[in-house]
Amino acid sequence: MLGISRKVVLETAKYYIVAALLLIPLPLAGDYVTHVAILVMLYTITAASLDILVGYTGRLSLGHAAFFAVGAYTSTLLAMNLGVSPWIGIFAGGIMASIFGLILGIPSLKLRGPYLAIATLGFGVVVWLMLINLDWLTRGPLGIPGIPPLPSIGPIDFRNKVSFYYVALLFTVISIFLLHLLTKSRAGRIFVAIREDEDAALSIGVDVPLFKVYAFLVATFFAGISGGLYAHYLRYISPEISTLSESIYMLSMTIIGGFGTLIGPVMGAIVLSLLQELLRSYLEYRYLIYGLLIVLVMRFFPKGIYGIIELFLEKAGGGK
């Protein structure tokens, strides 16, 4: 099914091991940096997963935050009501997000372009309304405080930012590595074929509906995982995490980073999160700034940050 050689796996793994090693000393820079780094990493998982859907398969989604929220609420409610360990809850959150992904993915199979965007937007709003109105379960707009942290392992207490940082790093590196392998696999090539021309994909014998659903499953699973980590890190969640503006924020990361490149959205998540930190005092203008950035990127660098870097590397290489 994977259709990927051992060689490619090992070669790709090298980069991720190096990246992980380089990021190990980061918490030395202090609590604030560690905190921002954790949030950035959670966003990189979401942006990369969204890229599978938007960038590779060409299925525009304006509801990705809903799946993040489903993951966060699932893990939280399992831990608080049923005493399920968050270590398990995070994965249950991913699976629940995928189930929601199926609920959206199957009926929207035939939709393309703007119609799909509207359906995903509507779905996101429905999830948001559910979180607000099912207050016996979700406490409505008040949100849920006092979420249990990740249970400690031996002497390691995950209420500590530095310990959590390493958990987040592990999850992030593994998630993006897996997504990266997916894009290089047979399924990854099929996703691209569907994006390029659905009819052509059908004509070579691709079961297009199956692979569209597959892309939805994968993308929503990782969004859910990221949501679960978020809940047990901040230990407070509210329906705010599922809003349209959050979805657009995630999509901005994917677009500004350079969709269809996986690493681009990761860079997009880093740049936009850092921008948000820098512009904290101008918070009310942030969507204005993202909007402007998207327009500028689409106009001048349709391949996003990734494309800009590629261009530089090409120039540097061409000079030799």
Place this chain on the structure above:
Amino acid sequence: MLKVDNVSAAYGKALALKEVSLRVEKGEIVSLIGANGAGKTTTLRVISGMIRPLKGEVTFEGRSIVGLEPYQITSIGIIHVPEGRGLFPEMTVRENLEMGAFLRTDKDSINEDLEFVYSLFPVLKEREKQLAGTLSGGEQQMLAIGKGLMGNPKLLMLDEPSLGLAPMLVDKIFETIVQINKEKGTTILVAEQNAYMALTSSHRAYVIENGVTVMEGTGEELLGNEHVRKAYLGI
């Protein structure tokens, strides 16, 4: 091999096919000629499962294929090279050809077919690493046919292979169609507006007018037919 029996089909309420019947025998080149909007493309789309017929029957190797999904129809050996060519523009020439062999696992014969496609169209070998979207119209058509062949079809269906090509290229494309049929024994169904080219290259042909197959004959018979000469050859 392929039998289309009294098929009708519609887009919404617009009836595109009223009564189409044709058959293709193993090893033949059969062409379907007709004017714009006569129903050529729709006929191919019905065969490849992109459109469900309202009524009528389509059988392939004795088995009904109505109601199968397009990818299932591909998997039983009918490959449709659509009008507009159906390439993946942001993949390279080589990747497009490899995608054409999507359903196959027999590595050796895939490589053989790749060599065969390159021998038919040496220009594709030269442009192996170029993105399909950057090829000229003629090269794209060659790639589309090559990509179709990579699926090792029992029946290859080509929709308007001459569309938008310079006359010299049209000759070349039809020569290649004949060559494929001779060398690989591939059965081919061509929908084509260029009646002269189609009739001179095919064993048999059908004329379709307003969604009805009105005439059938060998290429030569139809070339000699008064109505065909007037309506389609302008003689």
